[in-house]
Amino acid sequence: EETPIPELGVETPQPEELRVELNPISGERPLTAITYRIFQERDLIRTFSIEPHKLLSYLFALEDSYQQVPYHNKLHGADVCQSMHVLLNSSGIKDVFNEFEILAAIFAAVVHDVHHSGLTNPFLIKTKNDLAILYNNESVLENHHVAVAFKLLQADERNIFSNLSAEQMETLRKRVVDMVLATDMAKHKTLLADFQNLLEAKKMSGNDYLTLESYDDRILVLKNLIHCADLSNMTKPLDTYSKWIDRLMVEFWKQGDAERDLGLDISPMCVRSPTTKDKHQIGFINSFVHPLWETWGSLVYPDANTILETLAQNREWHEASLAALTSSTTDNS
Numbered sequence: 235e236e237t238p239i240p241e242l243g244v245e246t247p248q249p250e251e252l253r254v255e256l257n258p259i260s261g262e263r264p265l266t267a268i269t270y271r272i273f274q275e276r277d278l279i280r281t282f283s284i285e286p287h288k289l290l291s292y293l294f295a296l297e298d299s300y301q302q303v304p305y306h307n308k309l310h311g312a313d314v315c316q317s318m319h320v321l322l323n324s325s326g327i328k329d330v331f332n333e334f335e336i337l338a339a340i341f342a343a344v345v346h347d348v349h350h351s352g353l354t355n356p357f358l359i360k361t362k363n364d365l366a367i368l369y370n371n372e373s374v375l376e377n378h379h380v381a382v383a384f385k386l387l388q389a390d391e392r393n394i395f396s397n398l399s400a401e402q403m404e405t406l407r408k409r410v411v412d413m414v415l416a417t418d419m420a421k422h423k424t425l426l427a428d429f430q431n432l433l434e435a436k437k438m439s440g441n442d443y444l445t446l447e448s449y450d451d452r453i454l455v456l457k458n459l460i461h462c463a464d465l466s467n468m469t470k471p472l473d474t475y476s477k478w479i480d481r482l483m484v485e486f487w488k489q490g491d492a493e494r495d496l497g498l499d500i501s502p503m504c505v506r507s508p509t510t511k512d513k514h515q516i517g518f519i520n521s522f523v524h525p526l527w528e529t530w531g532s533l534v535y536p537d538a539n540t541i542l543e544t545l546a547q548n549r550e551w552h553e554a555s556l557a558a559l560t561s562s563t564t565d566n567s
């Protein structure tokens with residue numbers, strides 16, 4: 235008879251009182267609430283003999299290690315984790331990945347931006363930030379995020395993987411590092427090209443479903459998966475998407491202010507102007523986001539059709555908004 239996993243994370247003689255206590259926490263602790271729920275729903279707690287109180291301790295510490303910046307805060311960590319959870323259920327890949335890979339993917343998603351300073355890699359590099367020196371300008375933020383995530387595991391009361399064998403832990407660690415480092419936008423073009431080549435080769439082989447043998451093929455799909463989850467704002471309903479844009483613009487504009495104060499060139503995304511918001515969304519979707527989601531859509535066809543439709547509608551909305559803005563400004567001229 236399997237021991238029941240405590241729904242609230244810990245055994246208690248007063249579940250109702252604890253539920254009342256925990257409710258406001260899920261408001262203040264969205265990352266912990268969402269991730270704990272996903273671990274429960276995917277039965278990861280039982281499968282990997284994770285001690286529930288350790289999972290809560292780890293998630294509390296992880297959530298508190300996300301900085302209070304406008305966009306790359308704990309809400310973004312929670313959002314990418316939830317998006318990863320949904321994408322893993324796409325019919326085209328549902329039966330492809332095993333529970334170890336799913337554990338690694340969910341964990342990588344929730345930790346992927348921990349301790350983000352709200353500044354971009356180019357900014358950290360050109361200001362010779364300690365992190366850029368430490369990581370030799372190579373995926374500076376992403377190396378930092380995954381290092382912090384594993385540092386938090388070193389405390390025994392937070393080591394949620396204590397019941398994995400050394401070999402299982404080694405492979406889990408490699409997968410998580412590979413996935414978090416793949417969220418560096420500088421890796422986008424290579425990552426997508428390799429993904430497209432893999433799908434082309436699979437199509438040639440005539441298999442109507444994805445068969446992935448090697449670690450390299452399997453991790454390549456998982457890297458593109460976390461990259462999709464990280465670039466999923468534009469595939470969400472417009473009112474949700476708009477809120478993410480507003481947060482991101484505040485974060486980029488603050489960096490632009492810092493660049494101006496330091497006498498540095500202002501990064502293209504960080505220039506305050508009424509049209510940059512729409513222009514950059516359209517540019518970002520055309521150059522990066524749509525090509526990635528179109529490739530993902532070909533893998534999980536027709537599962538991503540709604541995503542691709544929403545992405546197209548969101549792009550059209552920005553094009554209309556930009557046209558209205560520029561026509562109104564030309565009228566005034």
Ligand SMILES: COc1ccc(C2=NN(C3CCN(c4nc(N)nc5sccc45)CC3)C(=O)[C@@H]3CC=CC[C@H]23)cc1OC
Nearest residue numbers: 417419464467468478479482502503514515517518519521
């Ligand atoms: C909601 O809307 C957004 C959310 C996130 C981002 C991000 N943007 N970038 C980069 C993207 C390429 N960038 C571009 N640079 C230049 N020069 N031109 C251009 S045109 C178009 C882009 C672009 C630099 C920033 C990051 O690395 C973030 C960290 C990891 C993932 C995506 C995150 C962006 C959003 O909307 C734009």
Ligand SMILES: [Mg+2]
Nearest residue numbers: 346347375417
């Ligand atoms: Mg990141």
